[in-house]
Amino acid sequence: MSHVVIPQRSVAIIGGGMSGTLAAIRLIRQARTPLLIRIFDPNPELGRGVAYGTADFSHRLNGPAKAFSLRPENPNHFADWLQVRANRSGWNDFDDKLLAFAPRWLYGDYIREELAEALNAAACGVELEHILARVDDIVQEQGRVRLRVDVQREFIADHVLLAPGVFKAQPGFAIAQSLLDDGRYLPDPWNPDALDKLKSVADVLLVGSSLTMIDAVVSLEARGYQGNYHVVSRRGLVPVGRNEAQAWPEFLTDVVAPVSVRSVLRAVRTQIDKANAAGEDWQRVVLAVRPHLSRLWHGASLAERQRFMRHVRAYWDMFLHRVPPPSANVFEAVRASGRLFLHTGTPTAVHGAGDGRLDVSVRLRGKSATTILRSDALINCTGFEYVWKRVNGQPLLARLLERGYVRPSELGLGIDADPQTLAVIGVDGNASEHISTMGLPLRGVLFESGTIAELLRQAVLLAPLLDAAGQYVVEEERDAA
Ligand SMILES: Cc1cc2nc3c(=O)[nH]c(=O)nc-3n(C[C@H](O)[C@H](O)[C@H](O)COP(=O)(O)OP(=O)(O)OC[C@H]3O[C@@H](n4cnc5c(N)ncnc54)[C@H](O)[C@@H]3O)c2cc1C
Structure with a gap:
């Protein structure tokens, strides 16, 4: 007589931002046999990651609530949640819940509640553990994967999902060591305590002009800042405010491969x-x-x-990636007040000036001589680094490349993967049976790899692969003689 012994299989998810959490939700909802899901992330709150970890309510989602449901079968799910939540939490800055531009923090709450709800309804033996630590290395051995965490701890998994998200780009300008721990230089534009200290200064210089810069401006305005903003960016572009509009009639259906x-x-x-x-x-x-x-x-x-x-x-x-209207209104008001100066150029160095301020050397476009911009503080709003070998301070990425488990995508951005299954492709050109990825590491393979709709799609693609991790063991059982 034989019977099927179903051991608890295990999946390790590296990164508990939105990507890793969506993958976990999907797996928990789908798993019918015992499964241990471990999410590794030093961030204490799963689901938030970088985007939904800002507690500043002036940092809004860049689209209306109707576009952010995590339940594809119920497009109003997030808007309904927001309405109920608004009644409870007091945030009710909307007339029509479907068109609300919610604080990103609340969206993080929503993701977390979806995870909790999935766990409440989980099948017997389906469990989630959050390991509050960074994974520094993984080793494949005998059909499983060993994860090294901190100095001492190790974990084993049948399958690993890489969801490490975004990494801040290097500043790209020289900065004196003494300024790195100085309140005048803000490497993290979302740090509320550091921003608090700037509210009464006269001039703030922001490097980079993307949505991150808009976040910094609205944060300072919310604190009553009345000084000037000097925005330095290579192309001198600023994101546009979002208008609610219907898509233009189709015009690209005739453009087919090879696309130019x-x-x-x-x-x-x-x-x-x-x-x-x-x-x-x-x-x-x-x-x-x-x-x-x-x-x-x-x-x-x-x-x-x-x-x-x-x-x-x-x-x-x-x-x-347009600016949500509440932020666009603040930003436009600042521009109209004449307090925002846009400089097209590249900062090359930052020094302390004699008067306690900062001198920022900038190569302005069209000028041969370096211009010095003096300011009280510098906020680094440069974007993210997608080339893994250029990311500093993340041992896991270097180890994965060294071991050949992953290779850069053809474009050099993120890593190579099979776009259908999201299995990573190693230096040998083979799709891995034990390592998958989702989110921003797929920037080179999929380009738009981090939007909500795209992450939901990826979580669905991944689920069969992750759920198949491990083997059901068929064991012979002998009747006692
Ligand atoms: C500031 C910002 C605002 C955004 N706003 C919007 C928006 O309004 N609308 C929209 O549709 N999209 C928005 N996005 C897009 C966003 O990228 C995705 O929606 C999504 O949040 C990406 O999540 P992620 O989990 O892939 O990455 P991340 O949020 O970067 O999370 C990755 C997590 O992995 C962890 N991690 C990394 N390495 C390791 C390791 N070695 N071991 C353990 N843990 C590790 C990190 O601690 C982090 O918590 C925004 C993005 C940013 C950065």
Whole structure:
């Protein structure tokens, strides 16, 4: 007589931001046999990561609540949650719940409640453990994976999901060591205590002009800051405020592989001209591009993708990742007041000035001599680093590359993976049976890899692979003689 012994299989998720947490929710809901899910993250609150860890309620989601449901079968799920929550928490800055631009912190709460709810309904033997630690190395052995955490501890898993998210880029300018621990230099633009100390200074310099810069400006305004902002950015672009608009009628269905950047741009420009001529909002045209992005990306050659990254990406990021209206209103008011100065150029060095302020050397575009901008503080709002070998202070990434378990994507951004299964591809060119990834490491493979819709899609793709981890052992059972 034989019977099936079902041991508890185990999945290790490295990174408990939104990606790792969504994968866990999906797995918990789907698992019907014993499964131990361990999420490794030193961050004490699963689900928040970088984006939803800011407790400043002026940092909003960049889209309306109707676009943020974590239950695809119920698109209003988040808006309904928000309504109930608003009644309880007192945050009710909306007339129509579907169009609310919620604080990112509340969205983190929502993700966490979804996790708790999934756990409450979990099948027998399906468990979640949060290991409050960073994973520094993993080793594959005998069909399983050993994870090294801290100096002493090790864990074993049948399958590992890499969801380490985003890593801050190096500043790109020289800064005196003595300034690194000085309240005048803010490497973390979301640090509330550091921002508190700036509220009565006269001049703040922000390096980078993306959505992170907007976060810093709205935070300072909320604190009553009345001084000037000097924003230094390479291209001098600032993100645009989001208008609620319907997507423009389809115009890209005829653009098929092999896709060229030039042909897409030409089509987009033609439609924007038409929209402008008709007095319509040009943002409608950008919205019509989005559903095609993945298809266009996969239909383009490596050379065309490289061309896109070199010449178009910065504009695409600015136009697509738009500023939520509450933040856009604050930012526009600051600009209208004449307190914001946009400098197109590259900061090269930061020194302490004699009067206790900072001298920031900037190479302004079109000028040969270096310009010195004097300010009371510098906030580093530069973006994220997607090239793993350039990321500092993250031993796991270096180990994974050294061991050949992963290799950079063709574009060099993030790592290579099978876009259908999200299994990582190692230096041998084979898709791993034991390591998968999701979220920002897929920047090179999928390009738009971190939006809510995309992360939900990836969690669904991953679930069968993760759930299949480990083997059901069929054992022979002998009747006692
Ligand atoms: C500031 C910001 C605002 C955003 N706003 C929006 C928005 O409004 N709307 C929208 O659709 N998208 C937004 N996004 C996109 C966002 O990237 C995704 O929505 C999502 O939050 C990405 O989550 P993640 O888990 O992949 O990464 P992260 O949030 O970076 O989380 C990764 C986690 O992994 C952990 N980790 C890393 N390495 C290790 C290790 N070796 N061991 C253990 N743990 C590790 C980190 O501690 C971290 O908690 C925003 C992104 C940012 C950065």
